Amino acid sequence: MTRAATPGQTVGPFFGFALPFAGGAHLVPPGHPAAVQLTGRVLDGAGAPVPDALLEIWQPDADGSIAQHAGSVHRDGFTFTGWGRAATDNDGRYRFTTVRPGPVADGVPFIAMTIFARGLLDRLFTRVYLPGTADDTLLAALPPDRRRTLIAEDGDRQLRFDIRLQSPDETVFLRYPAAG
Amino acid sequence: MSAVAPSAAAVSTQAEISAEIAAIATEYERTGRAEIGPRLRYSPYRSSALRHPTKDLQHADPEAIELAGPVFGAQDVDPVEADLTIQHSGDPIGERMVVTGRVLDGAGRPIAGQLVEIWQANAAGRYIHKGDQHHAPIDPNFTGTGRCLTAADGSYRFVTIKPGPYPWRNHGNAWRPAHIHFSLFGTQFTQRLVTQMYFPGDPLFALDPIYQSVVDPHARELLLAAYDHNLTRPEEHTGYRWDIVLTGSGRTPFEPVQPR
Numbered sequence: 001m002t003r004a005a006t007p008g009q010t011v012g013p014f015f016g017f018a019l020p021f022a023g024g025a026h027l028v029p030p031g032h033p034a035a036v037q038l039t040g041r042v043l044d045g046a047g048a049p050v051p052d053a054l055l056e057i058w059q060p061d062a063d064g065s066i067a068q069h070a071g072s073v074h075r076d077g078f079t080f081t082g083w084g085r086a087a088t089d090n091d092g093r094y095r096f097t098t099v100r101p102g103p104v105a106d107g108v109p110f111i112a113m114t115i116f117a118r119g120l121l122d123r124l125f126t127r128v129y130l131p132g133t134a135d136d137t138l139l140a141a142l143p144p145d146r147r148r149t150l151i152a153e154d155g156d157r158q159l160r161f162d163i164r165l166q167s168p169d170e171t172v173f174l175r176y177p178a179a180g
Numbered sequence: 181m182s183a184v185a186p187s188a189a190a191v192s193t194q195a196e197i198s199a200e201i202a203a204i205a206t207e208y209e210r211t212g213r214a215e216i217g218p219r220l221r222y223s224p225y226r227s228s229a230l231r232h233p234t235k236d237l238q239h240a241d242p243e244a245i246e247l248a249g250p251v252f253g254a255q256d257v258d259p260v261e262a263d264l265t266i267q268h269s270g271d272p273i274g275e276r277m278v279v280t281g282r283v284l285d286g287a288g289r290p291i292a293g294q295l296v297e298i299w300q301a302n303a304a305g306r307y308i309h310k311g312d313q314h315h316a317p318i319d320p321n322f323t324g325t326g327r328c329l330t331a332a333d334g335s336y337r338f339v340t341i342k343p344g345p346y347p348w349r350n351h352g353n354a355w356r357p358a359h360i361h362f363s364l365f366g367t368q369f370t371q372r373l374v375t376q377m378y379f380p381g382d383p384l385f386a387l388d389p390i391y392q393s394v395v396d397p398h399a400r401e402l403l404l405a406a407y408d409h410n411l412t413r414p415e416e417h418t419g420y421r422w423d424i425v426l427t428g429s430g431r432t433p434f435e436p437v438q439p440r
Contacts, residue, residue, distance in 0.1 A: 003288050003425045006402050007217045007394045009376040010225075012361065014307045018299030018325040019363065045230035058369045060245050070253025073295065073327075083250035104244040112246050112369050119227030121218040121393045123374055127240075138240050146238075165231050175237035176246070176370040178286065178427050 005178070008122035013052055015116070016087060020054070023075045025086035027057070027098040034062055038096040038111065038128065038152070038159045042088050044119075045166030049092025053117035055163075056085045057096055057128070060109065064102030100130060100159070108136040110150075115163060115173075125174040128152050128161050138174075146172050192226075192351040194387060200224045201392045208395040215396050224389035226350050246369045252295040252329055262328040264298075264340040272322035274303025274341035276417040279377070279405060282334040283364055283424050290334025291371075291426060297363040298338060300324045305344030305358075314346050339417065345384055357384035357391060364424055371426040378403050379420070 011019075028035050038057070042050040059082055060066050067082035075081075086094045101109040111128040129139065131154040139147050149171045152159040164170045201224050208215070220232040240246075265272055283291040301307045301324060304316035308323055319341075326338050343358045359376040366372070378391065385391055385400075394400045402425070411419020 003284060003286055004399065004402060005216055005286060005427045006373065006375055006424045007399050008373055009218060009361075009393075009403070010390060011374050012376075012390075013311055014301075014309045015299060015361070016311075017307070017309050017323070018361070019297060045234075048230070050231065056372070058245065058250060066245055066248045068248070068251050070251050071255055072250045072252060073256045076255075081250060101245075107243055110243075110245075114369075114372050116374055117231060119225070119229075119231035121220050121222060121225065121228055121232070121390070123372060124233065125240075125370070125372075136243075138238070142238070146235075166234050170233055170235055172235075172238050173233050174240040176240055176242050176428075 010118060010121050011054060011116035013118040015054055016052075020085065020087045021073055024073070025084055025094075025096045026075065027059075027082065027084045027096065028080060029077055030097050032097075032099070034099045035097050036100055036157050036159055038098055038161060039094065040160055040162040041092040042094065042115070042117065042163045043092060043165065043167070047167065049088070049090070050117050050165065051088055051090045051092055053088040053092070053094070053115060053120075054085065055088070055094050055116075056083070056114040057098070057111050058083050059098065059101040059111040060104050062099040062102050064104045064109070066104060108134050108139075117165070120165070125176065126150065126163070126171055127174065128159070130159070142172060145169070194351060194353050197224045197351045197354070197389060198387060201386075201389065204395060205392070216399055218393040219395060222389065222393040225393055242368070242370050249365055249367055249369045249371070252293065252365070254329075256295065257327045257329055259328070261326055262338050264322065264324065264326045264338065267323050268321040270321040272302065272319050272341050274319075274322075274344075276339070277342045277420060278337060278339055278411055278417050279360065279420045279422060280335065280337040280411065281405075281422040281424065283330050283336060283426065284334055285366060285371070285426055286428050290330070290332070291366050292330055292332045292334060294330050294365045294367070295363075296328050296330060296336045298326045298340075298360050300340065300343040300360040301346050303341050303344050305346035307346075312346075316344070316346070342379070342418070345382075350389060355384050355387070357382040357388050362424065364426065366426040366428070368428065371428055373424070373426055375424070376403065377405050377422050380404050380407060
């Protein structure tokens, strides 16, 4: 039996008192020896910051293992759960503290990301690849100017990744086949 | 602050918005296609103008990490968080109600042990949020946020107050139908869903660009809870039932990922 999926609706402007939680953006503590800051801005079609967006990331650990541990919304400061959530600030900037994802099996590592915002009627999915990444099936299918939007830039213990919701250099957003 | 239209001169009337909604609905009927989700580009919702992607979404076959998802457990959520009426010293004002249902995958199988988050306005249609300037009272006994984990059969249950409709600044005299925001996780990253639950028979449905952004009328009905008198309890609360179906089967033959 196949059931029709419930449609999405915008997260709206008022999620700020409900969805963000203490430590949500820290997949590892900032003092973790392998910690990097994943940061960037969410920008609209006019290049203006989006101050009311919410981002979630889900990624393998540095060794490529996929965490299946509880505790993402009540962190113990020790367990890597692989998942985090961060709202953008008034400048449209988000900041996660995490580790560089390792390759799962022989795959190319990336961080899976979900984007919600007021004005965005359904969530968007994308991937954050590491600087200098090899091509995987997705990257190989994209022309160079589109491929570039999915690859983070290196900083000092930073991965920089902007999300452009709409523009000539708009971020590549993903559609997964409906059947899992 | 954040919901202001581009400029005062550009504020549309409800009649103009309704005409746009009707034109898109007519065009959709003509296509004969069945669209499941909301349109990302939907001009009656003014804030979407600069926030919708213009390029087609890129097909991606999910990789191993996307075929898994975060796991939540008892330490994440306290059971009392499912009752939005007991978060303060006094009783909130409004119609006490229960909303319950099941979270299912596309094959109708229950999604067990996953996080459900809700947020909503109070009975007067006011959010506890500095951006909400609606001239309606804040209820000191109602915050309007709740969380729970789904049971083994995929079921969730919240006790809350029926939210009121509220005005917003999309266009002149714009009002949102009463709704509760829901945030849901499946067993796969790809199943993530944020949506809104509505109440049957709301007179604001036809006027609301967010509800109407789901252009398929059958798909829109999936956003409606059903009043269920079997859930209603004398002297206690009314009852509404709403099932939520996530995309996909949540399982694959080659990558069985289940919470441990």
